[in-house]
Amino acid sequence: MARWQPHAPERLAVAALELFEERGYENTTVIEIAERAGLTKSTFFRHFQDKREVLFGRGSMTDLLAKGIAGAPAGAAPLEAVACALDLVGQEAFTPERREFAARRRTVIAGHPELQEREALKGLALVASMTDALRRRGVPGLTACVATELGALAMKIAYEGWSGTTGGADFGTRARQALGDIRAATALC
Amino acid sequence: MARWQPHAPERLAVAALELFEERGYENTTVIEIAERAGLTKSTFFRHFQDKREVLFGRGSMTDLLAKGIAGAPAGAAPLEAVACALDLVGQEAFTPERREFAARRRTVIAGHPELQEREALKGLALVASMTDALRRRGVPGLTACVATELGALAMKIAYEGWSGTTGGADFGTRARQALGDIRAATALC
DNA sequence: CACGGTGATGAGACTTGGTCCCATCACCGT
DNA sequence: ACGGTGATGGGACCAAGTCTCATCACCGTG
Numbered sequence: 306m307a308r309w310q311p312h313a314p315e316r317l318a319v320a321a322l323e324l325f326e327e328r329g330y331e332n333t334t335v336i337e338i339a340e341r342a343g344l345t346k347s348t349f350f351r352h353f354q355d356k357r358e359v360l361f362g363r364g365s366m367t368d369l370l371a372k373g374i375a376g377a378p379a380g381a382a383p384l385e386a387v388a389c390a391l392d393l394v395g396q397e398a399f400t401p402e403r404r405e406f407a408a409r410r411r412t413v414i415a416g417h418p419e420l421q422e423r424e425a426l427k428g429l430a431l432v433a434s435m436t437d438a439l440r441r442r443g444v445p446g447l448t449a450c451v452a453t454e455l456g457a458l459a460m461k462i463a464y465e466g467w468s469g470t471t472g473g474a475d476f477g478t479r480a481r482q483a484l485g486d487i488r489a490a491t492a493l494c
Numbered sequence: 495m496a497r498w499q500p501h502a503p504e505r506l507a508v509a510a511l512e513l514f515e516e517r518g519y520e521n522t523t524v525i526e527i528a529e530r531a532g533l534t535k536s537t538f539f540r541h542f543q544d545k546r547e548v549l550f551g552r553g554s555m556t557d558l559l560a561k562g563i564a565g566a567p568a569g570a571a572p573l574e575a576v577a578c579a580l581d582l583v584g585q586e587a588f589t590p591e592r593r594e595f596a597a598r599r600r601t602v603i604a605g606h607p608e609l610q611e612r613e614a615l616k617g618l619a620l621v622a623s624m625t626d627a628l629r630r631r632g633v634p635g636l637t638a639c640v641a642t643e644l645g646a647l648a649m650k651i652a653y654e655g656w657s658g659t660t661g662g663a664d665f666g667t668r669a670r671q672a673l674g675d676i677r678a679a680t681a682l683c
Numbered sequence: 684c685a686c687g688g689t690g691a692t693g694a695g696a697c698t699t700g701g702t703c704c705c706a707t708c709a710c711c712g713t
Numbered sequence: 714a715c716g717g718t719g720a721t722g723g724g725a726c727c728a729a730g731t732c733t734c735a736t737c738a739c740c741g742t743g
Contacts, residue, residue: 545730
C-alpha cells in the first residue's frame with residue numbers, strides 16, 4: 306500500500322494527465338486515476354473539488370497577477386502595470402521546467418469541452434482579480450476593465466506561444482511583445 | 495398525462511427557472527424539473543444536453559453575431575462592424591418582451607459557479623464567432639481579436655444594464671454607448 | 684374505417700461523479 | 714509505552730447522464 310507517501314495532489318495530477326492522454330478524459334474514471342497514484346477515490350476528492358480540478362489546482366494565478374499589479378511602479382500606466390504582472394507570472398509560474406507539463410495539459414484541455422469550460426471560468430477569475438487590483442491603484446472602472454481585457458488577450462497569446470514551442474523566448478518577453486502588438490492594433494479598430 | 499403538448503423545451507426551461515429560483519440550482523433535480531413540465535427525465539435529456547443547458551439552449555447567438563458582422567457596410571471599421579452585430583442582437587434576441595426572463599435567468603446564473611462556467615464557455619464561442627466573421631471581412635487576425643474582445647466587453651456591459659433595469663434604453667443603444675466609452679478608455683491605457 | 688409507418692415519449696437498468704460517515708493507520712510528542 | 718492528530722480506506726448513498734426497449738399519438742394510404 307502506497308500510503309503516506311508525500312505529494313499526493315501532485316501524484317494525482319500526474320496520473321490524471323497520463324491517463325487523459327492515453328485513453329481520453331471521458332474514458333478515464335476517478336477511481337482509475339486514484340489507483341495509478343496509489344490512492345483511492347475518497348482521497349482524490351479530498352484534494353480536488355471535482356474531476357476537472359485535478360488539471361487546474363496548481364498555484365493560484367489570481368493572487369500572482371494581483372500581486373504583480375500592486376507591485377508595479379507608482380507612476381505606471383494601467384497597461385504597464387499589467388505587463389509587470391505578466392512578468393511576475395513568467396518568473397513564478399510559467400517557468401521553463403514547467404513548459405512541457407503545460408503543453409501536455411493544454412492539448413488535453415483543448416480536446417474536451419468540459420475542461421474548456423473550467424478553463425474559461427478560471428479565466429474569468431483572472432480578469433476579475435486583475436481589474437480589482439487596477440482599481441485599487443486608482444484606475445477608473447472602465448479603464449481598468451479595458452486594460453485587463455487587453456492584458457488577458459496578451460496572456461493568452463503569450464501562453465500559446467510559450468507552451469507550444471520548445472526553446473524560444475520566455476513567457477515574460479512574449480507577453481510584453483504581445484501587449485505591444487495589441488496596443489498597436491487598438492489604433493486600427 | 496401531459497403528453498404531446500407542444501413546446502416541450504420551452505416548458506422545461508420555464509419550469510427549471512422557477513424551481514431554481516424557489517429552491518436553488520443544486521437543490522433541484524432534473525426529475526423535479528421534468529415533472530413540473532409534465533414530462534420525464536428521459537425527455538429532458540432528449541431536449542437538453544445536460545442540466546445546465548436548460549438555461550442556455552435558447553437561440554444561437556453566435557450565428558446572430560456572425561450575421562451582423564457580415565452584414566455591416568462594406569467600408570465599416572472593425573469596431574463599427576461589431577456595433578452593427580450588437581444592434582442586430584438587440585433587435586432579434588434581447589427584445590423588450592424577453593427582458594424579464596433574461597433578468598431572472600441572470601440572477602440564477604450569478605448564484606451558481608456551475609452555471610457561470612457554462613456561461614463563460616458560451617462567451618468563448620461568441621468571441622470565436624465574431625473574430626472569424628471579422629477575419630472573413632479581411633481584418634487582420636490580431637486586430638480582429640482586439641475588436642472582438644472590446645465588443646464582448648461592450649456586450650457584457652450593455653446586457654447587465656439592459657437586463658438590470660426596467661424601462662430605459664434598449665440593448666442596441668446601450669451597446670453603442672458602451673462601445674464609445676470603451677473606445678475613449680483605450681486611449682487612457 | 685382499418686392499417687401501418689413515423690416520431691416523440693415513458694420506463695427502467697446501468698455507469699459514473701460526487702458526498703458523507705466512520706473505521707483505520709501512521710506519525711509525533713510526552 | 715501511550716494517546717492525540719491528521720490523512721487515508723472503505724462503503725453506503727444520491728443525482729447526473731446514457732442506453733435500450735416498449736408505448737402511444739398522429740398521419741397518410743387503401
